[in-house]
Amino acid sequence: xxxxxxxxxxxxxxxxxxxxxxxxxxxxxxxxxxxxxxxxxxxxxxxxxxxxxxxxxxxxxxxxxxxxxxxxxxxxxxxxxxxxxxxxxxxxxxxxxxxxxxxxxxxxxxxxxxxxxxxxxxxxxxxxxxxxxxxxxxxxxxxxxxxxxxxxxxxxxxxxxxxxxxxxxxxxxxxxxxxxxxxxxxxxxxxxxxxxxxxxxxxxxxxxxxxxxxxxxxxxxxxxxxxxxxxxxxxxxxxxxxxxxxxxxxxxxxxxxxxxxxxxxxxxxxxxxxxxxxxxxxxxxxxxxxxxxxxxxxxxxxxxxxxxxxxxxxxxxxxxxxxxxxxxxxxxxxxxxxxxxxxxxxxxxxxxxxxxxxxxxxxxxxxxxxxxxxxxxxxxxxxxxxxxxxxxxxxxxxxxxxxxxxxxxxxxxxxxxxxxxxxxxxxxxxxxxxxxxxxxxxxxxxxxxxxxxxxxxxxxxxxxxxxxxxxxxxxxxxx
Ligand code: BGP
Numbered sequence: 001x002x003x004x005x006x007x008x009x010x011x012x013x014x015x016x017x018x019x020x021x022x023x024x025x026x027x028x029x030x031x032x033x034x035x036x037x038x039x040x041x042x043x044x045x046x047x048x049x050x051x052x053x054x055x056x057x058x059x060x061x062x063x064x065x066x067x068x069x070x071x072x073x074x075x076x077x078x079x080x081x082x083x084x085x086x087x088x089x090x091x092x093x094x095x096x097x098x099x100x101x102x103x104x105x106x107x108x109x110x111x112x113x114x115x116x117x118x119x120x121x122x123x124x125x126x127x128x129x130x131x132x133x134x135x136x137x138x139x140x141x142x143x144x145x146x147x148x149x150x151x152x153x154x155x156x157x158x159x160x161x162x163x164x165x166x167x168x169x170x171x172x173x174x175x176x177x178x179x180x181x182x183x184x185x186x187x188x189x190x191x192x193x194x195x196x197x198x199x200x201x202x203x204x205x206x207x208x209x210x211x212x213x214x215x216x217x218x219x220x221x222x223x224x225x226x227x228x229x230x231x232x233x234x235x236x237x238x239x240x241x242x243x244x245x246x247x248x249x250x251x252x253x254x255x256x257x258x259x260x261x262x263x264x265x266x267x268x269x270x271x272x273x274x275x276x277x278x279x280x281x282x283x284x285x286x287x288x289x290x291x292x293x294x295x296x297x298x299x300x301x302x303x304x305x306x307x308x309x310x311x312x313x314x315x316x317x318x319x320x321x322x323x324x325x326x327x328x329x330x331x332x333x334x335x336x337x338x339x340x341x342x343x344x345x346x347x348x349x350x351x352x353x354x355x356x357x358x359x360x361x362x363x364x365x366x367x368x369x370x371x372x373x374x375x376x377x378x379x380x381x382x383x384x385x386x387x388x389x390x391x392x393x394x395x396x397x398x399x400x401x402x403x404x405x406x407x408x409x410x411x412x413x414x415x416x417x418x419x420x421x422x423x424x425x426x427x428x429x430x431x432x433x434x435x436x437x438x439x440x441x442x443x444x445x446x447x448x449x450x451x452x453x454x455x456x457x458x459x460x461x462x463x464x465x466x467x468x469x470x471x472x473x474x475x476x477x478x479x
Contacts, residue, residue, distance in 0.1 A: 009421025143194020219303025
């Protein structure tokens with residue numbers, strides 16, 4: 001017997017910028033992701049200084065949910081989804097970010113989307129910022145380098161909390177707030193925080209200063225949300241890749257532990273309401289000057305989150321015996337001391353497939369925080385083949401998801417973890433974030449669109465569609 005509650009939130013997850021398209025419609029302003037080029041065929045995505053050039057920007061049209069939302073939501077309802085996680089495109093609501101008044105057309109779009117979801121009893125789960133900062137805030141103020149952007153974010157949060165207070169209960173402040181910890185890839189600081197590094201700057205110090213502003217912004221938003229509707233559940237959202245020691249050598253164990261602090265730093269502050277000792281020591285040891293204003297301590301304490309949302313795709317392994325490789329731009333969870341784990345297979349994009357790592361993660365987080373958990377991203381990015389009759393047999397995806405659902409059930413049934421729900425990533429094909437490709441597909445619904453932007457955008461069901469429907473109907477029993 002499964003002990004998943006009858007209200008368990010089975011769902012699917014997206015982000016506005018990978019899904020909606022309509023990048024300059026309905027009064028929307030450009031956001032930091034709208035200047036990212038496609039990065040297919042092993043070439044990393046690039047940040048350009050223009051919004052429109054001859055280059056291809058996959059996010060501009062994405063998979064056009066903006067015009068297909070009724071059809072898409074009907075498909076999600078047919079699948080039996082209990083919830084849908086997506087974000088509110090910040091620059092749809094405040095096109096430049098620092099205006100006095102919000103854009104009514106943008107607000108109306110999400111009213112329409114939420115009404116359509118409610119028609120089918122699908123609960124919206126909303127991320128306030130999923131890499132969608134208005135571009136103007138990044139250009140004018142240097143993104144979250146500036147305290148001014150904290151005010152802009154809190155105002156945006158207040159406007160949408162107020163507007164949707166009777167339609168949305170579950171919120172998250174920043175998507176994967178911690179992925180910029182890997183300062184080797186400029187993409188993360190830009191999309192998370194609207195920050196470009198300047199010549200000679202210490203990347204980690206800039207990252208922590210920016211992080212402080214985001215932590216304050218998150219805490220202020222949580223407090224504001226609770227004031228507007230005390231029934232809101234407002235969570236943190238972190239990217240989690242557990243780090244294993246490669247051997248039982250205590251040096252490897254300690255190395256893995258130190259790396260894990262990079263994973264815990266943000267939720268430690270967002271859940272506990274204060275900085276952990278290891279971070280303060282790091283600032284001191286490395287001479288980082290992180291400017292904090294008087295009253296910030298109190299803000300952090302007053303804005304603790306209600307639950308922890310996290311993404312889980314893979315694990316990684318480190319060894320104290322390898323020379324750190326700091327050179328490469330990493331997007332796959334690879335770390336300077338990273339080594340292959342001989343017990344684990346990887347996807348075509350090198351992401352280690354490790355369902356037990358999900359159970360391990362749920363246990364470690366739950367022990368540490370004693371808060372409800374929400375798996376808000378998990379999935380298998382792969383190339384799909386459309387057969388002549390139009391069918392798509394995505395068995396590897398079914399196997400991946402099934403094994404991860406087994407793992408989460410074990411965490412609930414055998415370990416007693418309090419888990420709110422599970423929203424697999426991109427249940428309809430969308431633009432991949434790290435690569436900008438369409439070829440890397442996560443969906444259970446196929447979208448006819450390719451890396452160059454060709455295709456009819458027609459939606460069709462993969463084998464995983466009916467499989468997931470059955471999983472939901474049986475509350476996770478029939479895998
Ligand atoms: C997370 C992001 C998502 C997302 C997912 C999969 O980092 O929150 O936006 O896309 O990873 O990554 P990718 O699309 O690069 O395969």
